[in-house]
Amino acid sequence: MAAERDNVFPTRMNLTVTKVRLRGAQTGHSLLKRKSEALTTRFRVILRKIEDAKLKMGRVMQNASFSLAEVAYSTGDISYQVRESAKQATFRVAARQENVSGVLLPAFDADVHPGPGQFELTGLGRGGQQVQRARAVYTAAVTTLVELASLQTAFVILDEVIKLTNRRVNALEYVIIPRIENTIAHINSELDEQDREEFYRLKKVQGKKKDRAAAAQALIDQDAQHAIDDGSLPADSAAARNILAEQVDQDIIF
Amino acid sequence: MNEIYFNVDAGYLEGVVRGYRDGLITAPQYLNLTQCETMDDLRLQLATTDYGAFLQNEPSPISTSTLVARCTDALVAEFQYLQQNAAEPISRFLDYITYGYMIDNVILLITGTLHERDTHDLLDKCHPLGLFDSMPALCVASTVQELYSTVMVDSPLAGYFRECLSAEDLNELNIEIIRNTLYKAYLEDFYAYCQGLGEPTASVMGEILRFEADRRTVNITINSFGTELSKDDRTRLYPRLGNMYPEAQTRLARADDMDQVKAILEQYSEYKSMIVGVSLHAPADGDGRGAQSLEDRFFGKEVQLNKDAFEQQFHYGVFYSWLRLKEQEIRNVVWIAECISQQQKDKVGSYTAIY
Numbered sequence: 001m002a003a004e005r006d007n008v009f010p011t012r013m014n015l016t017v018t019k020v021r022l023r024g025a026q027t028g029h030s031l032l033k034r035k036s037e038a039l040t041t042r043f044r045v046i047l048r049k050i051e052d053a054k055l056k057m058g059r060v061m062q063n064a065s066f067s068l069a070e071v072a073y074s075t076g077d078i079s080y081q082v083r084e085s086a087k088q089a090t091f092r093v094a095a096r097q098e099n100v101s102g103v104l105l106p107a108f109d110a111d112v113h114p115g116p117g118q119f120e121l122t123g124l125g126r127g128g129q130q131v132q133r134a135r136a137v138y139t140a141a142v143t144t145l146v147e148l149a150s151l152q153t154a155f156v157i158l159d160e161v162i163k164l165t166n167r168r169v170n171a172l173e174y175v176i177i178p179r180i181e182n183t184i185a186h187i188n189s190e191l192d193e194q195d196r197e198e199f200y201r202l203k204k205v206q207g208k209k210k211d212r213a214a215a216a217q218a219l220i221d222q223d224a225q226h227a228i229d230d231g232s233l234p235a236d237s238a239a240a241r242n243i244l245a246e247q248v249d250q251d252i253i254f
Numbered sequence: 255m256n257e258i259y260f261n262v263d264a265g266y267l268e269g270v271v272r273g274y275r276d277g278l279i280t281a282p283q284y285l286n287l288t289q290c291e292t293m294d295d296l297r298l299q300l301a302t303t304d305y306g307a308f309l310q311n312e313p314s315p316i317s318t319s320t321l322v323a324r325c326t327d328a329l330v331a332e333f334q335y336l337q338q339n340a341a342e343p344i345s346r347f348l349d350y351i352t353y354g355y356m357i358d359n360v361i362l363l364i365t366g367t368l369h370e371r372d373t374h375d376l377l378d379k380c381h382p383l384g385l386f387d388s389m390p391a392l393c394v395a396s397t398v399q400e401l402y403s404t405v406m407v408d409s410p411l412a413g414y415f416r417e418c419l420s421a422e423d424l425n426e427l428n429i430e431i432i433r434n435t436l437y438k439a440y441l442e443d444f445y446a447y448c449q450g451l452g453e454p455t456a457s458v459m460g461e462i463l464r465f466e467a468d469r470r471t472v473n474i475t476i477n478s479f480g481t482e483l484s485k486d487d488r489t490r491l492y493p494r495l496g497n498m499y500p501e502a503q504t505r506l507a508r509a510d511d512m513d514q515v516k517a518i519l520e521q522y523s524e525y526k527s528m529i530v531g532v533s534l535h536a537p538a539d540g541d542g543r544g545a546q547s548l549e550d551r552f553f554g555k556e557v558q559l560n561k562d563a564f565e566q567q568f569h570y571g572v573f574y575s576w577l578r579l580k581e582q583e584i585r586n587v588v589w590i591a592e593c594i595s596q597q598q599k600d601k602v603g604s605y606t607a608i609y
């Protein structure tokens with residue numbers, strides 16, 4: 001995995017581009033890491049709250065169903081009557097959104113309309129107090145339920161988002177950034193290689209030129225020697241020859 | 255002189271009812287019931303009581319609702335046996351007892367009709383003791399108007415309806431007010447009937463019914479605090495009988511809070527002891543049964559009165575008393591069952607033991 005790199009042509013331009021990408025990836029990584037930490041903190045808080053709410057709910061629901069048993073004891077079966085006389089909800093749930101580090105969490109609010117409600121006269125002759133108490137207890141129970149629902153939804157969504165963020169963080173940390181770094185190293189090494197090749201080539205060209213120049217000089221010296229030997233040229237004249245005048249170097253063009 | 259001829263018609267039935275009374279669950283049995291850990295244990299304990307036969311064929315994890323249903327079946331079976339063997343005037347007395355259940359059933363059907371439900375389903379929910387012949391016919395009526403004009407006049411409750419309600423009232427009044435109005439008329443009628451039966455039925459039943467009337471009066475007063483029920487309407491729901499009629503009733507009608515009710519009740523020796531140590535304010539939090547409520551005291555007093563009815567012979571009150579005791583017993587059993595199934599064993603003791 002670590003050997004992986006992007007398939008780019010090793011040029012200086014690509015090196016610059018890749019370096020920009022590396023910087024981007026690093027910034028992204030640190031940002032996501034911070035987001036993930038913020039979410040995790042929030043997650044822990046919610047987790048604690050859920051635990052409390054669940055324990056509370058167990059208690060409250062037990063109370064609630066028990067108060068219903070009390071109603072059954074003193075009033076008898078009133079379920080049908082209550083069901084029919086309930087026309088308007090006195091307990092409503094309002095949903096809103098909460099923003100936690102860019103994650104939209106739905107939050108539910110219980111909206112209880114105060115007042116005795118529609119079946120306030122139920123159990124008028126017997127057990128009315130128990131009925132009203134059961135109603136109050138159940139209202140409390142449903143409030144707890146709504147609270148718990150809100151927390152639980154937040155929990156699920158946060159869990160998802162945290163997993164997603166962590167996945168991204170890890171991908172950046174262990175895949176994307178090493179790969180970009182590899183790419184940069186690769187480009188650098190390729191460029192170095194190219195530099196070395198170029199240098200060697202120049203050296204070679206220069207060496208060849210030097211050889212060639214030496215061979216030409218040797219030829220001239222030989223001719224001059226022949227001429228001296230022939231006597232067509234005096235030895236000292238050869239020695240007093242103006243070298244600068246007769247030797248014309250070729251311009252070196254790279 | 256009643257005593258001479260009493261056994262001609264009622265001797266057998268009285269014997270039966272006293273036998274039923276001996277079948278009521280006793281205090282040691284209640285203790286055994288409260289010791290149960292599971293519903294199956296409870297069922298095992300109940301197998302030795304009168305309910306045993308009715309619980310026999312239920313599949314094993316028994317719910318409290320089935321328990322209620324089966325116990326009620328047991329009650330109904332015993333009561334119907336009495337009814338089948340009764341001759342005038344006991345049969346009439348027994349019919350009177352069932353009128354109270356009829357009122358509940360009719361109210362149930364009216365509720366269904368008002369909300370345009372299919373009332374056939376409701377027939378199953380009706381209390382079996384309150385069924386009467388034209389009951390299924392009630393389901394035919396689709397509007398309250400029809401219900402009133404065609405069907406209600408044939409029912410035994412027709413008199414109560416005619417006296418205090420018009421067809422328009424059925425549509426407009428709160429169903430609870432209708433129920434209480436009917437019940438008030440029923441109580442008054444029943445009381446008058448019992449007084450007509452002569453001693454000792456008159457005195458025995460009189461005491462029980464007067465207490466019942468007082469209890470309703472107090473309950474209606476307490477339960478109407480903070481509701482839309484006006485004081486005039488409240489007064490109209492009070493039965494016109496009872497130990498507190500008329501003097502204390504007029505004062506209760508004007509009462510605004512619990513303390514005033516308490517002050518009024520304290521003037522009556524029979525109720526003074528009841529309200530001592532009772533928290534009249536309904537606690538808002540869940541565990542309201544820690545202290546005995548007024549309702550519990552009323553239940554206790556009712557049981558006491560009904561037990562007293564068995565101390566005398568040659569009167570019809572035993573039938574009524576037995577039924578009330580049996581009902582209380584079913585409530586107790588169900589209460590214990592609820593406590594067991596909901597694992598609230600600390601509150602299991604707040605039933606009202608009979609014997």
